[in-house]
Amino acid sequence: MATTTASNPSLAQKLRGLSGEAVKFGIVGLSGVVVNFAVFWVCINGLHLASLRSNIAATLIAIFTNYLGYRYWLYRDRDAASRKREITLFLLFSGAGMLIETGVLGFSVYLLGLDSHFEQLAAKVGGLALGTVFRFVSYRTWVFKAVPEPVAAPAPAPAPAETTGAAAVVAQAELVLAAERVRLAKAE
Incomplete structure (x- = not known):
């Protein structure tokens, strides 16, 4: 890690x-x-x-x-x-x-x-x-316990080319959320 x-x-x-x-x-x-x-x-x-x-x-x-x-x-x-x-x-x-x-x-x-x-x-x-x-x-x-620091999650593997529809949207949303968590952790 x-x-x-x-x-x-x-x-x-x-x-x-x-x-x-x-x-x-x-x-x-x-x-x-x-x-x-x-x-x-x-x-x-x-x-x-x-x-x-x-x-x-x-x-x-x-x-x-x-x-x-x-x-x-x-x-x-x-x-x-x-x-x-x-x-x-x-x-x-x-x-x-x-x-x-x-x-x-x-x-x-x-x-x-x-x-x-x-x-x-x-x-x-x-x-x-x-x-x-x-x-x-x-x-x-x-x-008054400190909130645990978020652990930067490794970037998820790119979605396979054949993934389309709802699975592609979910994969893209997970990428955006992971990037947002890292950005917020750095801002603190």
């Missing part, structure tokens, strides 16, 4: 693509962080909820907003054939990220005794950083 430059990008091309993806991931994530911290601040100061309850409420709302950004902006070109599977995995990995974040917050508040609002925010930042690394790897690897 022959490989082409389009189907086997260099390491530099892969890193450029990954850095662009990481920047977009950061933009969506930053919007989620703003939502997360705003809701957290309202919960601990306005509603006077405990820090862990506030963190869970804020993170759940941010997870919802982030899913919309990831699905419809960052990973819109990724395979969305099984939304049920995608949402299930997204919630599973988001929940694991929330546990990481909440664990760091709980550790700092209940074991280290750092319980002022600003100390809680600092612990939340640390937990969020660890959770974000986990989420980035899990989302791009398992949740």
Whole structure:
């Protein structure tokens, strides 16, 4: 099987693509962080909820907003054939990220005794950083799977001279479709 430059990008091309993806991931994530911290601040100061309850409420709302950004902006070109599977995995990995974040917050508040609002925010930042690394790897690897690259099909053998009628039309259509697949693969 022959490989082409389009189907086997260099390491530099892969890193450029990954850095662009990481920047977009950061933009969506930053919007989620703003939502997360705003809701957290309202919960601990306005509603006077405990820090862990506030963190869970804020993170759940941010997870919802982030899913919309990831699905419809960052990973819109990724395979969305099984939304049920995608949402299930997204919630599973988001929940694991929330546990990481909440664990760091709980550790700092209940074991280290750092319980002022600003100390809680600092612990939340640390937990969020660890959770974000986990989420980035899990989302791009398992949740928003890349659509498999089309394999350039070898050109079909030319139709025999005696082939006429419907068989000739089908053979010609297969040639056009094969050429179109190759053209689209090169365009990506």
